[in-house]
Ligand code: HPA
């Protein structure tokens with residue numbers, strides 16, 4: 001529990017999460033459990049098994065969940081994290097694996113740890129990486145089936161709503177991403193609503209947004225909502241390029257925009273929402289502490305943002321921990337939290353009716369807090 005006097009308000013605030021990767025919710029415990037169930041051999045922990053051509057390098061981090069947690073605490077960069085993140089994909093095989101993963105995340109987002117009643121995420125938009133699964137023979141339809149089974153159950157159990165967004169992977173050839181999008185569209189997954197939009201993630205350096213302009217233009221022509229990771233490790237110009245060349249109204253991370261006044265002005269004037277992930281930025285060494293995340297700058301310049309967990313099983317916190325870490329570092333006012341919470345709802349893709357419900361919940365919680373009854 002954080003030490004802030006606003007802790008109970010931050011807990012009660014209805015939240016929308018827009019930047020969380022389904023595979024990034026795979027805890028070391030569940031990773032080991034699924035590896036055993038599915039007979040998946042994780043990278044060898046001693047020299048004996050690593051002599052074969054094509055075998056994984058030896059990595060003592062796979063000795064136990066505790067050893068993995070210890071390694072996760074020492075990430076040096078986005079690519080260092082992605083190495084472990086993609087190894088985790090290997091244990092996910094069946095629709096029921098994806099259902100278990102999704103339900104565990106949605107329960108945690110909505111209610112926190114058992115007995116804690118924290119989080120209160122009312123709506124979650126969850127990324128997944130189809131290209132990380134198809135080479136192993138796991139079809140998007142398997143993931144979609146598992147996700148929506150869990151989402152329906154979580155809505156019944158906790159009142160949380162959830163949507164699924166495929167991300168194209170920038171470390172793979174652009175043509176591979178284009179073919180992935182075309183196949184998802186041809187299968188009708190966007191038209192049916194099974195997929196809520198299109199995203200873009202993975203390695204950022206030397207992968208400028210313009211590479212993906214053709215496929216994002218095709219998505220726009222089909223009326224598909226779009227978002228893209230930019231300005232996490234990449235320069236501020238990647239953030240403005242994502243808006244100008246990919247036509248996105250949301251940018252995932254976007255924190256390096258704060259380094260460029262013109263980019264900031266453009267974001268503020270266009271009303272673009274940045275989906276900021278403070279604990280992720282610290283874990284991947286984009287900043288050395290939460291206080292360096294440009295939360296104050298964004299608030300003062302009128303750049304909208306939401307606060308999110310990104311890959312909570314890897315970065316040491318879910319959305320609640322991100323809210324608390326920001327409050328401890330910045331000491332925001334109640335009104336600033338109301339603005340953050342409202343902007344997160346308004347930037348969601350869940351439809352006007354659902355947004356109106358969550359907005360009124362936000363206003364009610366803030367009113368009760370101000371009147372002293374939360
Ligand atoms: O933070 C991230 N950035 C880029 N790609 C990712 N894939 C999972 N998490 C991330």
Ligand SMILES: [Zn+2]
Pocket residue numbers: 019021201229252310
């Ligand atoms: Zn991300």
